[in-house]
Amino acid sequence: SLVHSMIPLGSCTMKLNATSEMLPVTWPEFAKLHPFAPGDQTKGYQALFKNLEKWLAEITGFDATWLQPNAGSAGEYAGLLMIREYHKSRGQPHRTVCLIPESAHGTNPASAVIAGMKVVGVTCRDNGDIDLDYLRKMAEQHKDDLACMMLTYPSTHGVFEEGVREACKIVHDHGGQVYMDGANMNAQVGLTSPGAIGADVCHLNLHKTFCIPHGGGGPGMGPICMRRHLAAFIPKPTVNADALRVSAADYGSPAILTIPYVYIAMMGGEGLTKATKVAILNANYMAARLKSHYPVLFTGAHGRCAHEFILDCRGLERTAGIKVEDIAKRLMDYGFHAPTMSWPVSGTLMIEPTESESKDELDRLCDALIAIRAEIAEIEAGTLDKADNMLKHAPHTAAAVTADAW
Structure with missing residues (x-):
């Protein structure tokens, strides 16, 4: 365990979690509230949610945050559904093609298929980078039905790809949106951001970059951050009271949101x-x-x-x-x-x-x-x-x- 030695799992970000970050989980003021408690009994939590949403949006370079997804894969699914709804709102429901590089995380194609998209693979060059010429070819081939591209930055090969902004531009020029997998966000925070790179929406693994322990396989949190034009399609009743929604609590696993909150507040x-x-x-x-x-x-x-x-x-x-x-x-x-x-x-x-x-x-x-x-x-x-x-x-x-x- 991390008590005895480092756990050097690549793409897992197995940090040592400070006791000071973990203590609030045990406080009865947070731990003993029912997830569906009335709003007037959860004002402390509401303040925590509001601040955390603001901080995560600032860190990612986006305009809005949604805390509900309980895992990175759930965040992917939600983000892709938002992209689909965005295209539908523009009279383009036929845009269902999702470009995914060979170096992508395994959940990416799975999430795309579950979201009703058609996955088209994009090859990588010998150095591990996305083949921009092939990406351009695929984007042109699917320009009429391109929904988005999913990519990870730094890449799953552990490299800051210099062509990532060009990749985003290619997709945008052909009518698509860019979904960034936030699995490797621990190499971005404070130095760059998905928004600065050119993405439109991303998820964050709070159980990686923001210190929620996950050595036993959970619990996870995968909130999504997005640009303003996608925020209108967050799948929650405050946007569309008539929307059909299947979810757990509105804020996922709120008790463990105290951990990234304290981590960010203490680190600055x-x-x-x-x-x-x-x-x-x-x-x-x-x-x-x-x-x-x-x-x-x-x-x-x-x-x-x-x-x-x-x-x-x-x-x-x-x-x-x-x-x-x-x-x-x-x-x-x-x-x-x-x-x-x-x-x-x-x-x-x-x-x-x-x-x-x-x-x-x-x-x-x-x-x-x-x-x-x-x-x-x-x-x-x-x-x-x-x-x-x-x-x-x-x-x-x-x-x-x-x-x-x-």
């Missing part, structure tokens, strides 16, 4: 920006230490990554019979949860250290991975058997480690 603009810078610095420090032992699969134009990076382990199966899951299992012997494995590229490890970890902890994981690479080198040299070695047998139990005979 300067603190949030510093957190982003340190997250990017930590990832680049680790990538620099590890690149001579494992190839770093994707980097930007200046040879740097964003807040996460991908180690290419595919060649090790050919040279040593070692698969990426063997490395993941061996890391358990060193006391680490494995990084994200075989995603977004099969046979790789994606590492995201976040800003939470000290240099000592970063070095500890680097040292473990370097030591494991040295063990693999012994297999490559024939010193260790390909089938009978510490990686194949990992993780080792306490009984195995303390046994007289190995």
Whole structure:
């Protein structure tokens, strides 16, 4: 757990959550209110919602925020429905094509299909960036029925794509909207924003960037932020009292909204920006230490990554019979949860250290991975058997480690 070591899951942003951020969850004034309590009994919560909506809109460079979605995928779905309603309001209900790059998060195409859209894939170049020429071709081909494009920034490959604004312009020029997946927002806060880049709507994973713990798989919050022209289509009764809506509480899981509220309030603009810078610095420090032992699969134009990076382990199966899951299992012997494995590229490890970890902890994981690479080198040299070695047998139990005979 995070109590014992970092959890370096790429694209998961497993931060260390300060006790001070968590305390308000336990306060009875927040914890014991019924989700459907009358408005005159929830004035404190209403003030919290209003401030948080304002802060999140400012952080994303948008005009409005809707807090209801309970997960990032729910936010995607809601945002895409808003885009569909926007096109319908303009007399263009036939705009249902959603362009999605190969590097997209897996929930993106799923959300698009559930929202009634037709998914059209967009290829990536060898360096991991969106192929703008192919995007332009697809946008032109579907100019009459293009609804939107979904993209992630920085990309799921862990790179700040320099062509992202051009990608947004291409879609807008062909009548579409741009949905930005906020999964990697921890590399944007204070430095740039979805609005500045050219997106029209995005979701935020409050359980990632804004510190709601999610090590056990939840709870999540995926509010959406959007430009003014889409805000009219937020699916809630205050906009259209006759609208059919299926949802949980109006504000999702309001008790845990106290966590990002306190986090943002304590950090302030300067603190949030510093957190982003340190997250990017930590990832680049680790990538620099590890690149001579494992190839770093994707980097930007200046040879740097964003807040996460991908180690290419595919060649090790050919040279040593070692698969990426063997490395993941061996890391358990060193006391680490494995990084994200075989995603977004099969046979790789994606590492995201976040800003939470000290240099000592970063070095500890680097040292473990370097030591494991040295063990693999012994297999490559024939010193260790390909089938009978510490990686194949990992993780080792306490009984195995303390046994007289190995």
